[in-house]
Amino acid sequence: MRESNVYVKALKCISCSTEYAYGKLFSCDKCHEFLDVVYDMESVAEALSKSRFGRGNSLVEKYSQLLPVKGTKPAVSLGEGDTPLLTSHRLAEAMGLKKLYLKDETRNPSGTFKDRSVSVGVTVAGENDVMDVSTASTGNAGASLAAYSARAGMKCRIIIPATASPTKLVQAMAYGATIIPIQGSVDAALSLLREAHDAWGWYPIPTSGPINPYQAEGAKTIAYEISSQLKHKPPDWVFYPICGGDNIAANWKGFKELEMLNMAGIPPKLVGVQASACDSLVEPLREGHERIRTIRNPKTIASSICIEYPPTGLAALRAIKESKGVAIGVTDEEMLEAQSLLAAREGLFAEPASASVVAALKRLVDQGVVAREDTVVCVITGTGLKETAVLRERYVLPRAVPATKEGIASAA
Numbered sequence: 131m132r133e134s135n136v137y138v139k140a141l142k143c144i145s146c147s148t149e150y151a152y153g154k155l156f157s158c159d160k161c162h163e164f165l166d167v168v169y170d171m172e173s174v175a176e177a178l179s180k181s182r183f184g185r186g187n188s189l190v191e192k193y194s195q196l197l198p199v200k201g202t203k204p205a206v207s208l209g210e211g212d213t214p215l216l217t218s219h220r221l222a223e224a225m226g227l228k229k230l231y232l233k234d235e236t237r238n239p240s241g242t243f244k245d246r247s248v249s250v251g252v253t254v255a256g257e258n259d260v261m262d263v264s265t266a267s268t269g270n271a272g273a274s275l276a277a278y279s280a281r282a283g284m285k286c287r288i289i290i291p292a293t294a295s296p297t298k299l300v301q302a303m304a305y306g307a308t309i310i311p312i313q314g315s316v317d318a319a320l321s322l323l324r325e326a327h328d329a330w331g332w333y334p335i336p337t338s339g340p341i342n343p344y345q346a347e348g349a350k351t352i353a354y355e356i357s358s359q360l361k362h363k364p365p366d367w368v369f370y371p372i373c374g375g376d377n378i379a380a381n382w383k384g385f386k387e388l389e390m391l392n393m394a395g396i397p398p399k400l401v402g403v404q405a406s407a408c409d410s411l412v413e414p415l416r417e418g419h420e421r422i423r424t425i426r427n428p429k430t431i432a433s434s435i436c437i438e439y440p441p442t443g444l445a446a447l448r449a450i451k452e453s454k455g456v457a458i459g460v461t462d463e464e465m466l467e468a469q470s471l472l473a474a475r476e477g478l479f480a481e482p483a484s485a486s487v488v489a490a491l492k493r494l495v496d497q498g499v500v501a502r503e504d505t506v507v508c509v510i511t512g513t514g515l516k517e518t519a520v521l522r523e524r525y526v527l528p529r530a531v532p533a534t535k536e537g538i539a540s541a542a
């Protein structure tokens with residue numbers, strides 16, 4: 131039975147296909163895999179019209195037919211999404227590409243694409259009268275949930291590695307969240323969420339599908355927007371940085387939904403970019419198996435994509451494989467180089483984890499995998515403003531000069 135405008139049929143395990151009713155949290159009880167939200171696509175097709183899709187006052191309103199919301203309460207929104215697809219000129223030239231676009235997710239309210247998923251997650255929580263939310267995060271998802279829970283008047287707790295960027299912690303604290311730094315990785319933080327839920331009822335909204343399958347739907351709106359911004363002709367390639375794997379998996383679903391609804395052409399090939407220190411998807415994709423390895427204590431400056439085991443890795447791996455894309459690992463040095471290219475050639479300041487896509491693109495163009503005529507979109511997931519500590523050595527501030535004409539001439 132449908133409750134108001136929910137078109138959700140069931141939640142279905144991506145591994146064993148067991149179905150669960152709308153409302154279940156966490157993963158499959160049998161195999162602990164990700165539960166995918168399945169829609170009644172016939173009803174969605176009836177309810178949708180191309181002209182109405184994407185219209186509304188919030189992300190949730192714009193795409194409500196393909197999001198797991200009931201619509202019984204106003205969406206919790208801070209003006210997320212609807213980010214520009216910038217045409218690249220000077221970076222495209224440096225790469226030798228004809229058609230390169232940058233999907234600028236740094237413009238979201240808390241500075242990253244996480245706001246898309248979190249707006250959906252907090253809206254669903256509100257519809258269920260939840261007042262107490264929690265997350266495990268490397269930083270950005272925490273800051274995002276802190277912002278949206280403040281907006282909704284909910285209490286927010288964030289379990290986070292103590293090594294997270296101080297700026298991200300301060301941002302979350304400014305929104306009024308309780309920060310719980312742990313002496314451990316984001317992997318440990320994610321498992322503690324389950325224990326906290328069972329012990330004290332904290333409702334989890336991390337941007338991790340195997341914990342909260344509802345928020346996981348939010349990220350696919352990036353695919354909807356890219357498609358519409360390119361006049362319903364998806365590009366040849368879209369590049370995403372991968373941590374848990376949620377964003378790329380959700381985007382693949384989004385592109386496929388549009389194709390299924392005859393609202394866009396053939397989905398693009400997806401490139402998943404990891405830090406080489408934890409490139410757990412590269413080998414399984416190359417060798418054609420699905421056994422994702424845990425990589426202990428990876429070290430990278432790209433904190434947002436630093437993870438031992440990607441919880442949504444299987445869905446991400448299948449997305450890349452089905453799309454005929456690739457996974458690639460890039461080094462810290464390559465990311466820093468790409469970060470300055472992106473900033474100095476396009477005026478877009480992204481964090482190193484986000485710049486990883488530009489580093490990967492450079493390699494794949496050099497290798498001839500991406501052709502110069504191909505249409506390419508790089509999703510620039512988050513702002514560089516929160517990760518300046520890792521740049522202290524790269525950009526040494528010049529000494530102050532006397533406040534005179536001669537003084538500034540000496541430094542110009």
Ligand SMILES: *Cc1c(COP(=O)(O)O)cnc(C)c1O
Binds near residue numbers: 271373
């Ligand atoms: C979370 C995050 C990612 C990784 O996204 P996943 O959905 O976890 O794969 C990439 N870049 C930034 C800036 C992030 O905050």
